[in-house]
Amino acid sequence: xxxxxxxxQGLVTSALGLGTxxxxxxxxxxxxxxxxxxxxxxxxxxxxxxxxxxxxxxGGTGASEQLVGKALAPVRDEVVIATKFGFDMSDPTFAGRxxxxxxxxxxxxxxxxxLGTDHIxxxxxxxxxxxxxxxxxxxxxxxxxTAGKVKYFGLSEAxxxxxxxxxxxxxxxxxxxxxxxxxxxxxxDVLPVLRELGIGFVPYSPLGRGxxxxxxxxxxxYPSDDMRSWDERWQPGNFEKNVAxxxxxxxxxxxxxxxxxxxxxxxxxAQGDDIVPIPGxxxxxxxxxxxxxxxxxxxxxxxxxxxxxxxHGSFGGRYPEAMLPTW
Numbered sequence: 001x002x003x004x005x006x007x008x009q010g011l012v013t014s015a016l017g018l019g020t021x022x023x024x025x026x027x028x029x030x031x032x033x034x035x036x037x038x039x040x041x042x043x044x045x046x047x048x049x050x051x052x053x054x055x056x057x058x059g060g061t062g063a064s065e066q067l068v069g070k071a072l073a074p075v076r077d078e079v080v081i082a083t084k085f086g087f088d089m090s091d092p093t094f095a096g097r098x099x100x101x102x103x104x105x106x107x108x109x110x111x112x113x114x115l116g117t118d119h120i121x122x123x124x125x126x127x128x129x130x131x132x133x134x135x136x137x138x139x140x141x142x143x144x145x146t147a148g149k150v151k152y153f154g155l156s157e158a159x160x161x162x163x164x165x166x167x168x169x170x171x172x173x174x175x176x177x178x179x180x181x182x183x184x185x186x187x188x189d190v191l192p193v194l195r196e197l198g199i200g201f202v203p204y205s206p207l208g209r210g211x212x213x214x215x216x217x218x219x220x221x222y223p224s225d226d227m228r229s230w231d232e233r234w235q236p237g238n239f240e241k242n243v244a245x246x247x248x249x250x251x252x253x254x255x256x257x258x259x260x261x262x263x264x265x266x267x268x269x270a271q272g273d274d275i276v277p278i279p280g281x282x283x284x285x286x287x288x289x290x291x292x293x294x295x296x297x298x299x300x301x302x303x304x305x306x307x308x309x310x311x312h313g314s315f316g317g318r319y320p321e322a323m324l325p326t327w
Contacts, residue, residue, distance in 0.1 A: 005200070005274070006276060007171070008171070008173075009173045014049040014050055016290060017080075018278060020053045020064055021057045023036040023064060023280075024036075024058040033070075037070055042287060050276060051080070055086075060087070060089030065083060068081060068115060079121075081117065082121060083115070085099065085103070085124075086156075097129035097130065101137070112149065122173065123153060125141075125154070127157055128159075128162055138170040141153045154202075155174075157178075158175060163175065174201065175201055175202070178204055180207065181267055181313070182233070183205070202277070202278055207265070211233060211246065212249070216234065235316060238316035241315040242314050242316070245315075252305055256302070261290065263293075266296035269294065
């Protein structure tokens with residue numbers, strides 16, 4: 001698979017990465033350990049070198065990081081592992097934030113142990129902590145980089161002011177935020193600043209949290225432990241409009257001998273060489289389909305047609321108001 005450079009500090013990854021949240025949370029019952037490890041190893045076999053996890057995934061138990069560590073141990077020197085800190089894991093609602101420097105250091109020690117490695121390639125602040133100055137956060141990560149425990153600094157769901165202030169203390173290599181045909185908010189202010197500062201971009205949920213995969217069902221047909229049961233895009237009124245848009249995208253994809261999933265990922269790859277999406281999947285079949293998107297070439301006319309179908313993203317917001325990130 002083609003390689004891409006993220007940021008100006010030397011981070012190089014495959015053009016597509018693999019998000020691992022779904023192995024342990026958010027989309028109903030997770031994977032068995034054996035299946036998760038097999039999927040990650042298959043991803044590496046198919047050319048993926050960028051794997052994304054977090055303290056949060058698995059509810060702070062280290063479950064996701066341990067899976068990633070076991071799966072990638074045989075090829076550790078060939079892959080880039082990203083993980084994240086920033087939540088107060090004592091808060092069962094996951095609404096609390098904690099990016100105090102002492103907490104960051106504590107989380108990193110746990111992550112290194114769970115991952116079974118002596119360094120973290122990319123360390124993200126998972127969400128901005130309104131109670132801890134971003135300069136203190138960047139300074140703590142800078143110390144970890146100097147100590148050799150971390151290679152690159154990343155932010156997730158951060159706004160322009162936060163990005164600039166952090167970057168002034170420790171160069172930020174990557175920003176991770178939701179971005180897809182369905183969600184385009186960052187195009188207005190954030191993406192231009194990333195390019196000004198030489199920061200790479202890692203879109204998560206590049207497939208609209210699953211709406212751009214297969215045949216989505218209305219919110220009422222998902223169990224309560226599946227985020228699609230409350231996501232606005234699956235609610236009555238929005239759901240029908242989004243289905244109609246996806247059908248138009250599916251027709252365009254068919255003209256390209258591609259699936260709608262591949263079209264959505266190819267669209268992201270076409271937004272710039274400084275972008276590396278991290279679609280998540282528990283299926284090796286879906287994994288191969290996702291990776292095939294790197295071979296789908298979109299013309300200027302194709303991109304214009306996609307803009308006509310969904311000029312402003314999906315119908316319905318990506319988070320309820322109470323869960324919107326603090327930038």
